Amino acid sequence: MKQVFKRxxxxxxxxxxxxxxxxxxxxxRLVAEQIDQFGLRDKTIGVASVGCSVFxxxxxxxDVLESPHGRAAAVATGVxxxxxxxxVFTYQGDGDLAAIGTAxxxxxxxxxxxxxxxxxxxxxxGMTGGQMxxxxxxxxxxxxxxxxxxxxxxxxxxxxxxILATLGGTAYAARVAVCTPKHLMKAKKVLxxxxxxxxxxxxxxxxxxxxxxxxxxxxxxIRANQRVIDEMIxxxxxxxxxxxxxxxxxxxxxx
Amino acid sequence: MPDRKFVKGNEAIAMGAIEAGCxxxxxxxxxxxxxxxxxxxxxxxxxxxxxxxxESEIASINMLLGAGATGARAMTSSSSPGISLKQxxxxxxxxxxxxxxxxxxxxxxxxxxxxxxxxxxxxxATRGGGHGDYRTIVLAPSTAQENYDLTMKAFDLxxxxxxxxxxxxxxxxxxxxEPVVLHPYQGKDYDRDWILTGxxxxxPRLIKSLYLSEGELTEHNWKxxxxxxxxxxxxxxxxxxxxxxxxxxxxFGSVARILKTSVKMARADKMQVGLFRPITLYPFPEAxxxxxxxxxxxxxxxxxxxxxxxxxVRLSVNDPTKVEFYGRPPGSIPSPNExxxxxxxxxxxxxxx
Numbered sequence: 001m002k003q004v005f006k007r008x009x010x011x012x013x014x015x016x017x018x019x020x021x022x023x024x025x026x027x028x029r030l031v032a033e034q035i036d037q038f039g040l041r042d043k044t045i046g047v048a049s050v051g052c053s054v055f056x057x058x059x060x061x062x063d064v065l066e067s068p069h070g071r072a073a074a075v076a077t078g079v080x081x082x083x084x085x086x087x088v089f090t091y092q093g094d095g096d097l098a099a100i101g102t103a104x105x106x107x108x109x110x111x112x113x114x115x116x117x118x119x120x121x122x123x124x125x126g127m128t129g130g131q132m133x134x135x136x137x138x139x140x141x142x143x144x145x146x147x148x149x150x151x152x153x154x155x156x157x158x159x160x161x162x163i164l165a166t167l168g169g170t171a172y173a174a175r176v177a178v179c180t181p182k183h184l185m186k187a188k189k190v191l192x193x194x195x196x197x198x199x200x201x202x203x204x205x206x207x208x209x210x211x212x213x214x215x216x217x218x219x220x221x222i223r224a225n226q227r228v229i230d231e232m233i234x235x236x237x238x239x240x241x242x243x244x245x246x247x248x249x250x251x252x253x254x255x
Numbered sequence: 256m257p258d259r260k261f262v263k264g265n266e267a268i269a270m271g272a273i274e275a276g277c278x279x280x281x282x283x284x285x286x287x288x289x290x291x292x293x294x295x296x297x298x299x300x301x302x303x304x305x306x307x308x309x310e311s312e313i314a315s316i317n318m319l320l321g322a323g324a325t326g327a328r329a330m331t332s333s334s335s336p337g338i339s340l341k342q343x344x345x346x347x348x349x350x351x352x353x354x355x356x357x358x359x360x361x362x363x364x365x366x367x368x369x370x371x372x373x374x375x376x377x378x379x380a381t382r383g384g385g386h387g388d389y390r391t392i393v394l395a396p397s398t399a400q401e402n403y404d405l406t407m408k409a410f411d412l413x414x415x416x417x418x419x420x421x422x423x424x425x426x427x428x429x430x431x432x433e434p435v436v437l438h439p440y441q442g443k444d445y446d447r448d449w450i451l452t453g454x455x456x457x458x459p460r461l462i463k464s465l466y467l468s469e470g471e472l473t474e475h476n477w478k479x480x481x482x483x484x485x486x487x488x489x490x491x492x493x494x495x496x497x498x499x500x501x502x503x504x505x506x507f508g509s510v511a512r513i514l515k516t517s518v519k520m521a522r523a524d525k526m527q528v529g530l531f532r533p534i535t536l537y538p539f540p541e542a543x544x545x546x547x548x549x550x551x552x553x554x555x556x557x558x559x560x561x562x563x564x565x566x567x568v569r570l571s572v573n574d575p576t577k578v579e580f581y582g583r584p585p586g587s588i589p590s591p592n593e594x595x596x597x598x599x600x601x602x603x604x605x606x607x608x
Contacts, residue, residue: 078321
């Protein structure tokens with residue numbers, strides 16, 4: 001019988017601690033699949049960030065360095081410059097990358113550091129208990145926006161992929177989702193390109209994953225998944241925003 | 256003929272670093288240490304090294320953390336306000352046991368302060384500076400030659416203990432220009448069984464400072480504590496004219512250098528004084544100072560601050576009531592005559608005549 005699905009070898013066979021319905025597990029698997037497919041397990045150095053994502057070192061069977069909060073892109077810069085032949089990726093949430101780590105990610109991209117950044121956007125600080133993130137939607141209730149995010153005083157959800165796509169050092173910037181099989185297949189393709197570009201030395205590659213956080217959204221898994229489709233995708237349109245190798249630029253909202 | 260070069264103190268640091276095998280430098284402009292990044296930007300690319308002018312001090316220290324985790328010899332430098340920004344990364348490096356060299360050619364504070372020499376960063380350097388119960392080794396040079404020599408030493412200590420090492424100089428030591436005798440680096444190989452290289456042929460490695468399981472962090476902190484205790488074997492200090500001294504003057508860095516002249520002037524005035532100069536500020540040479548204080552209880556501490564190291568001296572000596580202090584806020588460098596008159600005052604008070 002032909003085996004059509006198996007756990008990636010780069011993913012350690014342990015039960016995940018993530019909440020039911022959280023997309024981190026799926027995204028972990030997609031990243032591990034690419035590590036396997038490119039045969040990168042023994043030359044990968046992962047950079048973990050602060051938040052739920054820090055525990056990537058419990059799941060990825062590769063060398064991992066833990067970064068201070070928000071600094072993963074600077075840490076990855078130090079790693080990659082010292083070890084240019086290794087495959088280096090960061091795995092960061094929106095509280096980490098889009099708030100305290102904004103300066104580090106922008107300048108890492110602008111220098112064209114040859115690293116791959118996995119950015120998981122679930123519109124909330126997950127690990128600390130559901131506070132407002134820069135990506136929190138207008139009107140969204142969190143523990144620090146008990147009356148809903150008021151854009152007049154708390155600003156607007158920040159669109160990191162669009163921002164990073166404007167920078168000269170960015171080789172690839174795309175936003176994907178994993179809320180349906182169709183979205184997941186597209187995400188795989190995008191992730192493959194983001195891996196490929198690092199190996200070709202093209203520069204900074206960035207993939208934003210829209211993710212659910214049922215616990216902090218106070219929804220069941222199915223409703224949380226649906227929220228990604230109904231609320232997040234319209235505000236954070238999916239697509240490839242920059243691709244230095246593209247013959248013709250792909251329309252950002254190509255979904 | 257020795258290879259002598261007439262260089263600025265900051266350049267001596269950069270030259271010492273490159274000689275010791277430093278091939279990665281991450282920095283951000285701030286006066287009075289700019290000759291270090293400038294030198295590195297000019298010299299590293301030609302020898303296969305990497306220079307990055309980072310977007311911030313915070314990014315610089317985290318690049319150092321990243322390069323250090325791969326076993327590379329790497330350095331960052333800054334001056335006081337910039338060192339404050341680096342404290343987060345220094346704490347993480349200490350917690351994760353990642354080596355690296357951090358140079359503070361300090362200026363005066365608090366806040367933006369000024370660009371004149373100061374010794375007001377002693378507490379920050381020796382007490383950790385960032386959060387958590389950790390220590391960094393702190394080396395305090397007093398000449399351009401020592402800038403060169405101690406920078407090489409800093410890389411060895413960082414690798415030996417897998418710990419960040421600070422070099423605490425000041426604006427005077429950075430900007431002074433004087434001859435430096437160059438000599439080849441003679442280091443040894445350090446344990447590299449922990450660095451991240453990709454897990455080919457071995458189990459994956461993890462470098463982190465997060466320990467959440469019951470008892471795990473306690474054990475980690477005890478391990479770090481034992482390491483900090485073991486650093487005492489590398490304590491460094493200088494004794495100057497102490498053999499027949501009745502009073503010991505204690506100071507570090509540029510102030511100690513000025514005091515050497517004052518001590519000689521005091522000797523000419525028939526005062527039996529000598530100088531004790533800690534070179535490692537952490538670990539502080541407390542045992543050596545205690546031994547000396549048993550023989551010479553009278554002590555004068557001089558600092559270009561309103562009093563920081565004096566606390567360590569009082570904790571070290573046999574009789575803290577015999578410790579006098581002269582210090583003042585930065586703004587100008589004390590002259591040998593100014594310090595001579597302070598030696599006289601303390602000598603009259605403690606020794607009489």
